[in-house]
Amino acid sequence: VAAGEIMTDNEHAPGQLQIGALAKATGLTVRTLRHYDAIGLLEPDERSYSGRRSYSQENVRRLYRIVALRRLGLSLDEIVGVLDRDTDLTEAVRQHLAHVEHGLALQQRLCRTLTRILASLELQHEPTLDQFIQAIEVMTVTEHYYTPEQLQQLENRRDELGEEGIRQGERHWAELIEAVKAEQAAGTQPVEPPMLELARRWRALIQQFTGGDEGIKRSLAAIYREQGPKAASQGTVDPELMQYVGQALAALPPAE
Amino acid sequence: VAAGEIMTDNEHAPGQLQIGALAKATGLTVRTLRHYDAIGLLEPDERSYSGRRSYSQENVRRLYRIVALRRLGLSLDEIVGVLDRDTDLTEAVRQHLAHVEHGLALQQRLCRTLTRILASLELQHEPTLDQFIQAIEVMTVTEHYYTPEQLQQLENRRDELGEEGIRQGERHWAELIEAVKAEQAAGTQPVEPPMLELARRWRALIQQFTGGDEGIKRSLAAIYREQGPKAASQGTVDPELMQYVGQALAALPPAE
DNA sequence: TTGCTCCTCACGTCACGTGAGGTGGC
DNA sequence: TTGCTCCTCACGTCACGTGAGGTGGC
Numbered sequence: 001v002a003a004g005e006i007m008t009d010n011e012h013a014p015g016q017l018q019i020g021a022l023a024k025a026t027g028l029t030v031r032t033l034r035h036y037d038a039i040g041l042l043e044p045d046e047r048s049y050s051g052r053r054s055y056s057q058e059n060v061r062r063l064y065r066i067v068a069l070r071r072l073g074l075s076l077d078e079i080v081g082v083l084d085r086d087t088d089l090t091e092a093v094r095q096h097l098a099h100v101e102h103g104l105a106l107q108q109r110l111c112r113t114l115t116r117i118l119a120s121l122e123l124q125h126e127p128t129l130d131q132f133i134q135a136i137e138v139m140t141v142t143e144h145y146y147t148p149e150q151l152q153q154l155e156n157r158r159d160e161l162g163e164e165g166i167r168q169g170e171r172h173w174a175e176l177i178e179a180v181k182a183e184q185a186a187g188t189q190p191v192e193p194p195m196l197e198l199a200r201r202w203r204a205l206i207q208q209f210t211g212g213d214e215g216i217k218r219s220l221a222a223i224y225r226e227q228g229p230k231a232a233s234q235g236t237v238d239p240e241l242m243q244y245v246g247q248a249l250a251a252l253p254p255a256e
Numbered sequence: 257v258a259a260g261e262i263m264t265d266n267e268h269a270p271g272q273l274q275i276g277a278l279a280k281a282t283g284l285t286v287r288t289l290r291h292y293d294a295i296g297l298l299e300p301d302e303r304s305y306s307g308r309r310s311y312s313q314e315n316v317r318r319l320y321r322i323v324a325l326r327r328l329g330l331s332l333d334e335i336v337g338v339l340d341r342d343t344d345l346t347e348a349v350r351q352h353l354a355h356v357e358h359g360l361a362l363q364q365r366l367c368r369t370l371t372r373i374l375a376s377l378e379l380q381h382e383p384t385l386d387q388f389i390q391a392i393e394v395m396t397v398t399e400h401y402y403t404p405e406q407l408q409q410l411e412n413r414r415d416e417l418g419e420e421g422i423r424q425g426e427r428h429w430a431e432l433i434e435a436v437k438a439e440q441a442a443g444t445q446p447v448e449p450p451m452l453e454l455a456r457r458w459r460a461l462i463q464q465f466t467g468g469d470e471g472i473k474r475s476l477a478a479i480y481r482e483q484g485p486k487a488a489s490q491g492t493v494d495p496e497l498m499q500y501v502g503q504a505l506a507a508l509p510p511a512e
Numbered sequence: 513t514t515g516c517t518c519c520t521c522a523c524g525t526c527a528c529g530t531g532a533g534g535t536g537g538c
Numbered sequence: 539t540t541g542c543t544c545c546t547c548a549c550g551t552c553a554c555g556t557g558a559g560g561t562g563g564c
Contacts, residue, residue: 020543030544035528050536052544065385068392072373073366076527082385089388090377097370104363110329111360114353117328121346129321129338132345136324276517286518291554306562308518332553 016045017055026063033063041076042066073100112155113139134235141231145219157211169208176201177236180245190247199248272301273311282319297332298322329356368411369395394487401475413467425464432457433492436501446503455504 023030036042037053042063045056055063062083069079074096081087120135143151158166180198188195210216223232229242237245279286292298293309298319301312311319318339325335330352337343376391399407414422432454439451446455466472479488485498493501 018543029529031528031530034545039527048536048544050544051546052536064393065389068389068396071392071396072370089385090374093370093374093377097367097374100363100367100370104360104367107356107360107363111353111356114328114349114356118346118349118353121349129345133321133324136327137320140324140327274517285555287554287556290519295553304518304562306518307520308562 015057017060019044019053019055022055022060022063025060026067028063028067036063036066036076039076041080072096131235138231138235141227142223145223146216147219150213150216150219153211153213153216169205172205173236176205177241180241184241184244190244191251195248196252199245199252202245203249203252271313273316275300275309275311278311278316278319281316282323284319284323292319292322292332295332297336328352397483397487398479401479402472403475406469406472406475409467409469409472425461428461429492432461433497436497440497440500446500447507451504452508455501455508458501459505459508 017025019030019033022028023033033042033053037044042059044053045059046054048054065083066079069082070076072093074082074092078087078092078096082089082092117132117135117139121132146154161169176198180195180202183195183198190199206220210220220232229237229239233242273281275286275289278284279289289298289309293300298315300309301315302310304310321339322335325338326332328349330338330348334343334348334352338345338348373388373391373395377388402410417425436451436454436458439454444451462476466476476488485493485495489498
């Protein structure tokens with residue numbers, strides 16, 4: 001036999017590739033190529049008599065396009081659209097970008113939420129599962145009351161304050177609430193001077209939280225109305241205490 | 257019959273809820289609750305004689321926890337871990353956050369890539385599918401050669417330059433390449449003064465791209481070596497042209 | 513009898529991974 | 539005969555959505 005006749009299946013048609021060779025060349029798996037065949041995304045040029053897939057150079061070029069588009073995150077279906085049903089490429093990419101950006105925004109919010117949850121988890125000594133769950137519920141319920149812009153504003157203020165500033169604010173609230181509880185336990189009337197002084201501090205802290213923004217004030221008021229003081233105060237104030245403080249606040253002269 | 261005996265199935269056990277009522281109360285679908293039952297995440301307290309699910313208050317509390325953890329993006333399996341196999345909550349959240357942040361970083365890179373691809377798509381007059389595909393390939397192949405920090409640096413420089421600066425840079429390159437092609441076509445030798453002048457401009461533009469960073473210079477050189485001039489120049493320079501310029505660059509005196 | 517709620521299968525989603533079981537080519 | 543490559547099913551993934559077909563309670 002002449003040397004030219006000694007050939008592997010691979011070489012029968014020059015430039016044709018078997019599935020394994022193509023997989024190795026592109027870094028894809030054999031399974032992936034079979035999948036692309038099954039859904040009609042990349043059908044091999046021909047089959048050998050024993051049923052083996054044989055890919056032509058044309059197939060290879062198409063595969064490179066597929067891989068490129070996959071890296072952009074397009075779905076196989078969208079790729080079929082671009083390659084075979086002449087979907088406008090620019091338009092497809094534009095839409096895809098919009099989609100990705102949308103998902104990104106959601107992920108970022110989730111990230112911020114998780115970070116805050118984690119911070120409060122680490123702050124609290126022995127956080128009960130229940131306290132934790134409540135923190136999440138409060139966070140998600142209250143977020144529902146603010147517009148995206150307002151949430152952004154609150155977010156910005158937190159950034160301004162920084163880690164330390166936030167902890168300080170939390171300490172101030174905790175101290176104030178303790179002080180109010182003490183007066184309540186001591187039987188102080190809401191309109192007596194000591195409570196009026198605490199109410200002033202209370203109003204100042206709320207002012208600090210809202211930053212004087214009317215929209216945020218209204219949203220906070222809505223949370224009080226519809227979800228009660230516990231939700232509005234992130235679980236720190238119970239209804240009776242709030243009623244007590246409310247009377248003192250009502251007895252205050254209008255804000256200077 | 258006494259009035260007390262006239263009851264709906266719903267009221268047989270007070271406080272018990274049928275699946276539809278629970279779904280309505282939580283905003284989940286009936287299907288979802290059945291799914292949670294099927295995987296053992298939330299099994300109803302009991303079944304009525306006709307097989308209807310009956311949820312107790314205890315079930316409801318558990319469901320609220322499930323919903324809260326879902327909002328953080330935990331998988332149902334992770335939730336089972338937290339609720340039943342006392343997985344450490346803080347640890348679970350920490351890991352989940354790390355996971356989300358990782359995905360976020362990938363998404364952000366994808367977003368930047370898409371934005372750039374889109375920008376170049378819009379810049380080019382009649383972008384062929386092939387040109388486009390090549391742009392993606394070039395982008396992904398070359399990105400492989402830079403470290404994350406280097407990519408960040410390049411990203412930063414692009415931000416500094418702004419839209420207009422980038423276009424200007426692209427114009428400069430296009431003009432320079434045209435000028436070199438003209439000299440080549442005119443038969444100018446690489447070492448003749450006109451080409452030496454062009455080579456100086458060439459070196460200056462490269463300097464501008466690398467920002468003088470040695471690491472980026474090395475990465476760019478690696479792309480030339482391993483992927484050829486076409487990839488390194490984002491598809492704008494073919495090998496012969498590069499060789500021609502290369503001779504002129506070699507004939508230049510060392511950079512001032 | 514008519515609605516309404518509930519029930520149990522069971523397929524589909526997206527892009528493959530991962531065997532099971534078998535055959536052709538050196 | 540032994541490896542190696544290749545083949546075709548077919549199940550599993552994640553959290554349900556969506557029918558199909560049927561039954562109990564007012």
